[in-house]
Amino acid sequence: MVAAAEIVREAGEGHLLLAFRAGDEEAFEALFWRYQREVYGWILRIVRDCGVAEDLTIETFFRIHRAHARFEPERGFGPWARRIATHAALDWLRRQRPEQGMPDEFFASVPGRGEADPLVTTEIRREVDSALGRLPPKLRVAAVLAVIEERPHKEIADALGVTVAAVKLRVFRAMRKLRSELEQKGITP
Amino acid sequence: MKATGNREQGTEGLAALLRAAVPPVSEDTQPKRDLWPQMQARLHEDGGNAARLKAVPWFDWALAGGVALVAVAFPAVVPVLLYYL
Numbered sequence: 001m002v003a004a005a006e007i008v009r010e011a012g013e014g015h016l017l018l019a020f021r022a023g024d025e026e027a028f029e030a031l032f033w034r035y036q037r038e039v040y041g042w043i044l045r046i047v048r049d050c051g052v053a054e055d056l057t058i059e060t061f062f063r064i065h066r067a068h069a070r071f072e073p074e075r076g077f078g079p080w081a082r083r084i085a086t087h088a089a090l091d092w093l094r095r096q097r098p099e100q101g102m103p104d105e106f107f108a109s110v111p112g113r114g115e116a117d118p119l120v121t122t123e124i125r126r127e128v129d130s131a132l133g134r135l136p137p138k139l140r141v142a143a144v145l146a147v148i149e150e151r152p153h154k155e156i157a158d159a160l161g162v163t164v165a166a167v168k169l170r171v172f173r174a175m176r177k178l179r180s181e182l183e184q185k186g187i188t189p
Numbered sequence: 190m191k192a193t194g195n196r197e198q199g200t201e202g203l204a205a206l207l208r209a210a211v212p213p214v215s216e217d218t219q220p221k222r223d224l225w226p227q228m229q230a231r232l233h234e235d236g237g238n239a240a241r242l243k244a245v246p247w248f249d250w251a252l253a254g255g256v257a258l259v260a261v262a263f264p265a266v267v268p269v270l271l272y273y274l
Contacts, residue, residue, distance in 0.1 A: 032228060057224055147204045
């Protein structure tokens with residue numbers, strides 16, 4: 001770990017990326033330490049479960065390690081890692097039961113940017129969570145990242161490996177479905 | 190609210206409700222535990238699997254190669270081979 005930490009301090013990003021592409025284990029370790037927080041945060045935004053996000057961070061870096069020879073340094077490590085992380089998170093979401101929303105402990109355990117609105121009752125929160133959970137994973141990811149997390153469409157498109165137009169369409173379809181589901185429950189935004 | 194250009198007409202109310210019900214994740218969030226030991230274990234396990242693949246004796250690979258060659262050169266033999274498997 002000490003050697004890797006020295007590499008982080010002394011080597012520029014370009015050198016590190018080239019070494020990683022060549023299969024250098026210390027460069028991989030250095031990149032792990034440099035990017036694990038960013039990858040974890042990105043996955044947490046999608047899966048909304050701290051424990052799952054930690055496991056998927058390891059899965060993401062495992063996939064990164066295996067795919068090192070296909071890495072293109074000129075495209076940057078962050079966007080490449082985000083794309084692999086997004087696919088790992090999507091794989092996990094697809095394995096969940098469709099009706100499964102976010103875990104009950106989510107609101108207490110995930111560090112949020114702001115306080116939850118006190119005017120939104122627990123019942124409404126649960127209905128919104130449940131409606132989000134019933135969305136197909138591709139629509140759910142697009143909606144959560146674009147609407148709740150307010151990430152730029154371009155960044156989401158790069159992470160999903162689709163066009164910006166496709167992201168906008170997914171968000172539109174997700175919002176239409178959510179509106180319809182919530183209205184059926186008597187919730188009119 | 191950040192200006193991300195993500196707002197579509199007519200969805201403002203629903204977007205506001207979603208954000209109020211599901212607060213965005215904090216920018217400075219980080220894993221609660223050290224992930225590196227588990228990462229190392231995963232890589233080690235994968236290395237072990239690769240080593241087991243490499244540990245297959247050379248004559249097994251030669252035999253598999255020979256069978257593949259025969260199957261390519263004489264496709265009519267394939268059903269016979271399958272019958273005896």
